[in-house]
Amino acid sequence: MDPHPSPHGGREAKEPMPDFLPDDAATAELGATIARELQPGDIVLLEGDLGAGKTALARAIIRSLAADPALDVPSPTFALVQPYDTPRAPVLHADLYRLGDPREVDELGLLDNPAAIVLVxxxxxxxxxxxAATMTIQLDIPPGGDGRLAHISRA
Structure with missing residues (x-):
């Protein structure tokens, strides 16, 4: 017997429906919403294929945490880690795409500061x-390629 019957007679979905992000403004709005929820020590994983919008969402989160919508937030693809000082907490934005060996992550210091918010x-x-993740955001490109779908799960 289903402990959570749906009023429509079926089972309730275990995962919430994904957020549809039709444009950059919607991505910025979701980033601001996520930023309000984050606490020092949170580790947020941004998952998705190339071009799915991981860096755009990270940029929106960082700008919101910094309370600076014009903040220059470059992709950390080549630097691997970009640090930011924000009023809420220090923020580390990492892109591990070019990481040669998983053991190299220790050298990046992503877990060195327990008060940092880490976006990966x-x-x-x-x-x-x-x-160690406290939140995972899966970004997908929907059929047709317009907009993005964001699936958020919390540990």
Missing amino acids: EWAERAPELVA
Whole structure:
């Protein structure tokens, strides 16, 4: 017997419906919403294929945490980690796409400051980060390629 019957007679979905992000403004709005929820020590994984919008969402989160909508937030693809000082907490934005070996993640210092908020793209290359995550955001490109779908799960 289903402990959570739906009023429509079926089972309730275990995962919430994804957020549809039709444009950059919707991505910025979702980033601001996520930023309001984040606490020092949170580790957020941003997952999705190339071009799915991971960096755009990270940029929106960081700008909201910094209370600066014009803040320059470059992709950390080549630097691997970009640090930011924000009123809420220090923020580390990492992109592990170019990481050669999972052991190299220790050298990045992503877990060194327990008060930092850490945003990680391509985290599957560092299993210890996946295990420590407090939130995972999966971004998908819907059929037709317009907009993005964001699936958010919390640990």
